[in-house]
Amino acid sequence: MHLTNHPVLGKDDRKTIQFYFNNKLLNAKEGQTIAAAIMANGIKKMGVSRKLQQSRGLFCGVGRCYSCFVTVDGLEHVLSCSTLVEEGMEVYSNLSDPDVRRGENEY
Amino acid sequence: MKKSYDVIVVGSGVVGSSITYHLSEERNKEILSIDKDFPLSGTSGSTQAWVWVHNKTPAWYGELNMYSAELYSFLERKIGDVEYKRTGGIAPFFSEADREKALRLAEKQAEVGIKVEVLSRDEVLEKEPSLSRSIAGATYSKIDGNVNPFRLIELYIRAARKNGAKFSFYNPVMDITKENGLFKVTTQDGDYFSNQLVLAGGPWSKSLGKLLGIDVPIKQVRGQIVVTEPLRPFLSHTIGGVRQADNGEVLIGYSKEEVGYDLRSTLDIVQDTARMAIDFVPALEKVNVVRCFSGIRVMPEDGFPILGGIPGIEKGYIAAMHSGITLSPLVGTLMTELLSGGETSIDLERYSLNRFDSLQSIG
Amino acid sequence: MDKSTIVCRCEEINIDEIESAINLGARTFNDIKRLTRCGMGPCQAKCCMNLVRQIISDKTGQPLHEIRPPRMRVPLGVTRMGALAGSQASSVTSVFGESTEEGETVHEEKL
Amino acid sequence: MNTDLLIVGGGPAGLNAAYKAASNGLKTTVIDRWFTLGGQLNQQTQFYNNLPQHFENQRGYQLANYLIDRLRKLDVKILENHKMIGAYNNGSIGVTDGKSTFQVQAANVIMTTGAMEEPDIFPGWTLPGVMTAGAAQILINRERVLPGKRALILGSNNFALEVARQLNDCGVAVKGIVESRNELLSQNDELLCEVDIPVLLDSAIERAIGKGEVEKVYVNTDGIESVYDVDLICIAKGMTPIFEPFEIMSCDLTYQEKLGGWLPKYDSRFETTSPSVYIAGNAAGITNIGGILLTGEIAAASILEKSNAANSLKIEEEKKYLWGELYRIESAENPSALDARLDVIRNFHHETGIQLPVYLDSVFGGLTNG
Numbered sequence: 001m002h003l004t005n006h007p008v009l010g011k012d013d014r015k016t017i018q019f020y021f022n023n024k025l026l027n028a029k030e031g032q033t034i035a036a037a038i039m040a041n042g043i044k045k046m047g048v049s050r051k052l053q054q055s056r057g058l059f060c061g062v063g064r065c066y067s068c069f070v071t072v073d074g075l076e077h078v079l080s081c082s083t084l085v086e087e088g089m090e091v092y093s094n095l096s097d098p099d100v101r102r103g104e105n106e107y
Numbered sequence: 108m109k110k111s112y113d114v115i116v117v118g119s120g121v122v123g124s125s126i127t128y129h130l131s132e133e134r135n136k137e138i139l140s141i142d143k144d145f146p147l148s149g150t151s152g153s154t155q156a157w158v159w160v161h162n163k164t165p166a167w168y169g170e171l172n173m174y175s176a177e178l179y180s181f182l183e184r185k186i187g188d189v190e191y192k193r194t195g196g197i198a199p200f201f202s203e204a205d206r207e208k209a210l211r212l213a214e215k216q217a218e219v220g221i222k223v224e225v226l227s228r229d230e231v232l233e234k235e236p237s238l239s240r241s242i243a244g245a246t247y248s249k250i251d252g253n254v255n256p257f258r259l260i261e262l263y264i265r266a267a268r269k270n271g272a273k274f275s276f277y278n279p280v281m282d283i284t285k286e287n288g289l290f291k292v293t294t295q296d297g298d299y300f301s302n303q304l305v306l307a308g309g310p311w312s313k314s315l316g317k318l319l320g321i322d323v324p325i326k327q328v329r330g331q332i333v334v335t336e337p338l339r340p341f342l343s344h345t346i347g348g349v350r351q352a353d354n355g356e357v358l359i360g361y362s363k364e365e366v367g368y369d370l371r372s373t374l375d376i377v378q379d380t381a382r383m384a385i386d387f388v389p390a391l392e393k394v395n396v397v398r399c400f401s402g403i404r405v406m407p408e409d410g411f412p413i414l415g416g417i418p419g420i421e422k423g424y425i426a427a428m429h430s431g432i433t434l435s436p437l438v439g440t441l442m443t444e445l446l447s448g449g450e451t452s453i454d455l456e457r458y459s460l461n462r463f464d465s466l467q468s469i470g
Numbered sequence: 471m472d473k474s475t476i477v478c479r480c481e482e483i484n485i486d487e488i489e490s491a492i493n494l495g496a497r498t499f500n501d502i503k504r505l506t507r508c509g510m511g512p513c514q515a516k517c518c519m520n521l522v523r524q525i526i527s528d529k530t531g532q533p534l535h536e537i538r539p540p541r542m543r544v545p546l547g548v549t550r551m552g553a554l555a556g557s558q559a560s561s562v563t564s565v566f567g568e569s570t571e572e573g574e575t576v577h578e579e580k581l
Numbered sequence: 582m583n584t585d586l587l588i589v590g591g592g593p594a595g596l597n598a599a600y601k602a603a604s605n606g607l608k609t610t611v612i613d614r615w616f617t618l619g620g621q622l623n624q625q626t627q628f629y630n631n632l633p634q635h636f637e638n639q640r641g642y643q644l645a646n647y648l649i650d651r652l653r654k655l656d657v658k659i660l661e662n663h664k665m666i667g668a669y670n671n672g673s674i675g676v677t678d679g680k681s682t683f684q685v686q687a688a689n690v691i692m693t694t695g696a697m698e699e700p701d702i703f704p705g706w707t708l709p710g711v712m713t714a715g716a717a718q719i720l721i722n723r724e725r726v727l728p729g730k731r732a733l734i735l736g737s738n739n740f741a742l743e744v745a746r747q748l749n750d751c752g753v754a755v756k757g758i759v760e761s762r763n764e765l766l767s768q769n770d771e772l773l774c775e776v777d778i779p780v781l782l783d784s785a786i787e788r789a790i791g792k793g794e795v796e797k798v799y800v801n802t803d804g805i806e807s808v809y810d811v812d813l814i815c816i817a818k819g820m821t822p823i824f825e826p827f828e829i830m831s832c833d834l835t836y837q838e839k840l841g842g843w844l845p846k847y848d849s850r851f852e853t854t855s856p857s858v859y860i861a862g863n864a865a866g867i868t869n870i871g872g873i874l875l876t877g878e879i880a881a882a883s884i885l886e887k888s889n890a891a892n893s894l895k896i897e898e899e900k901k902y903l904w905g906e907l908y909r910i911e912s913a914e915n916p917s918a919l920d921a922r923l924d925v926i927r928n929f930h931h932e933t934g935i936q937l938p939v940y941l942d943s944v945f946g947g948l949t950n951g
Contacts, residue, residue, distance in 0.1 A: 006725060006751065029724075059479070066512035145501040336512060374667045519821075534842075
């Protein structure tokens with residue numbers, strides 16, 4: 001949910017823009033990150049993990065944990081917490097990691 | 108832990124653990140392998156792990172590699188699945204001038220039975236469609252492949268342990284002397300004694316040699332490798348400089364630097380490697396690089412393995428080489444034959460430490 | 471805690487797998503990393519570094535100040551290959567070419 | 582690219598250092614990996630009432646704006662969206678803007694890489710809806726997005742309580758602060774006055790479950806299990822210095838639990854073991870905002886001193902003042918961290934045999950006597 005009236009910062013007067021998440025048109029505020037814009041629409045899951053196919057979303061918020069990968073305008077594995085959302089951007093969940101990993105050691 | 112052994116193998120990397128395993132197969136010797144760290148913490152754990160034969164020259168050296176590669180499937184039946192895959196090897200070239208060299212290579216290797224084909228651009232692209240259209244051609248051989256070095260060393264050690272061999276890790280060797288005809292190996296954890304001794308210290312062979320008063324003419328050569336995020340399987344061959352691992356990661360590396368035991372990755376090399384990656388496989392431009400690592404490769408001064416008895420030191424042996432992953436099955440076998448007093452299946456004279464003019468006692 | 475609890479988010483390595491590596495003889499983060507892939511994913515151990523150090527300490531009794539973090543790798547943070555490469559051309563014309571000069575030994579395998 | 586001084590990290594430590602250096606004539610470049618300067622200060626809405634004397638007390642984000650505006654008036658090269666990714670053979674730093682990578686050659690570098698939050702784990706901690714307290718704070722105060730409706734906070738340090746209070750004030754129902762010990766870690770419990778935020782001592786999160794995101798959390802309090810219907814868990818276990826860029830620059834590390842764990846060694850000028858590589862802010866040990874600002878300024882002053890860019894007597898006077906302020910603020914707010922910091926510095930000087938400056942006698946003496 002967008003926090004339109006912040007107790008300290010007051011009203012949010014940023015411009016509203018629109019982007020697509022999994023083909024659905026959503027609202028965002030200019031200057032928001034992709035992760036924040038997705039979460040403002042009540043969605044927490046950004047993708048699934050590679051090996052166990054478990055749900056993943058924003059965790060550290062500062063681009064260090066790499067849990068919030070999404071696909072942006074065709075480019076895979078973009079960090080949604082550290083990339084700004086843009087008008088008309090096409091964002092997809094990170095669901096298509098190759099399932100080639102074994103539980104075993106490799107490099 | 109027991110103090111006295113028939114054989115002590117110093118070093119538990121791919122060479123040391125293979126020798127320990129092959130010695131243990133006969134179950135007639137008590138064997139101890141000592142490592143200053145944990146296996147895979149050095150050279151054997153920082154490799155692209157090719158089992159690579161086809162353009163190793165001269166032909167007699169290619170032949171050594173070929174025999175060893177041939178042993179892999181046999182080895183897997185004994186120690187288990189080391190994820191050895193004979194993917195075939197492709198070494199691309201970018202100019203027509205190189206085609207002449209390629210044809211000469213194929214001719215030479217044929218003399219010892221290594222089949223090398225010289226492919227046209229279209230033939231290469233048919234085998235490996237992701238390669239750049241700007242290549243001119245490639246040499247190709249079915250014999251090349253790769254292995255999972257982590258599984259390989261783990262299984263050498265497991266199998267050796269099962270046969271009764273002992274291992275001591277995180278235990279640096281500080282001194283080696285001879286007392287009453289026995290080797291006394293002084294380690295951080297105390298003294299161990301043995302009748303026979305094998306130095307398999309990889310990049311540390313020089314300093315181990317010094318303990319025995321001999322010069323081991325090897326250099327330490329750093330290779331930096333760039334690793335991508337896991338990608339869908341799209342490269343099916345082992346390509347000169349580039350390969351895709353089982354888990355989807357692509358490993359790219361070509362660099363060689365003599366900088367001592369310095370494991371840093373430098374952007375000079377990393378960037379150049381990234382450029383090479385894109386030159387070879389243009390689709391790699393858009394993928395994420397997750398990490399780079401450096402390995403210190405062992406490079407005998409003339410490039411060829413040092414294998415056999417240590418001149419002047421009775422019952423002392425050495426095995427130090429580049430390409431330890433490819434050569435380990437054969438080297439383990441040959442060293443076992445040698446230590447057991449038998450004749451070796453391949454004459455090791457050519458690989459003796461004796462061949463270096465510079466060899467001199469520094470003791 | 472439940473031993474199946476994930477420690478390394480990237481490679482999805484759990485407590486049990488890390489403890490097994492310690493049982494095999496591993497004592498440092500780097501050794502656990504090689505045995506399990508823990509810390510080898512995109513975050514490069516930034517999240518699990520101290521969790522794993524704590525497990526090593528609990529399991530072996532080594533004090534935390536003696537357990538070093540894993541070796542940190544370049545690039546610091548996931549980077550596109552194209553961004554690393556920039557627009558310059560590679561200095562490598564052909565791996566093949568350098569390896570078959572007459573008389574020169576070939577060291578193709580990156581051991 | 583060439584510069585006298587490269588500052589890696591445009592948070593409060595870096596911004597304050599850059600101002601000090603550039604206002605004394607050093608050609609200064611600031612790089613920051615984010616698209617805005619200010620670092621983690623941008624989402625701090627709490628009021629700071631104990632800043633160094635030469636700053637006006639204000640809220641965190643206001644201070645960030647002040648530091649940024651002040652710096653933009655000077656001739657400083659500012660590169661947002663630029664990330665240090667490694668180093669070259671010649672020691673210069675590699676920086677990428679996401680499109681290409683280039684070298685920055687600098688006579689001196691101050692790395693203010695800050696700190697990262699430590700995770701605390703429990704089954705289900707990887708589910709969406711479980712995040713660091715810092716991430717939740719970014720969402721409400723920077724992004725203006727509510728991360729959930731009902732929350733649990735895991736941990737009870739100062740930051741945990743700040744974020745719990747800020748979430749509450751933004752309309753999130755904070756159902757509990759879960760602490761494994763039998764008392765709150767923070768002394769600042771007035772933050773919980775006048776609000777309905779239960780404190781669950783002797784408690785641990787047993788597991789979190791949910792389909793695609795957190796829906797239910799099982800909390801064990803002294804052997805008794807309770808279920809919470811929450812959709813947000815904020816982990817506030819503490820912070821640890823970000824040291825990996827220093828490791829790339831071949832700086833030696835040391836361990837100080839009270840400063841957050843492993844961190845680079847540094848001396849009284851905040852120079853690391855790698856010559857001309859300086860450190861400041863939370864990277865030099867987890868501290869408060871006063872410590873972050875002051876260490877940045879001391880590092881910059883030390884570089885001015887070394888480069889003869891300013892009158893040395895004047896610089897010494899300034900450093901005396903800055904150290905006095907650092908001592909005043911840290912000894913009041915976090916004496917054990919100050920103690921550990923002085924240990925790091927003392928050890929470094931002991932190792933190199935270089936005497937501590939005389940003007941620090943009172944600081945180091947003050948500690949031994951106190």
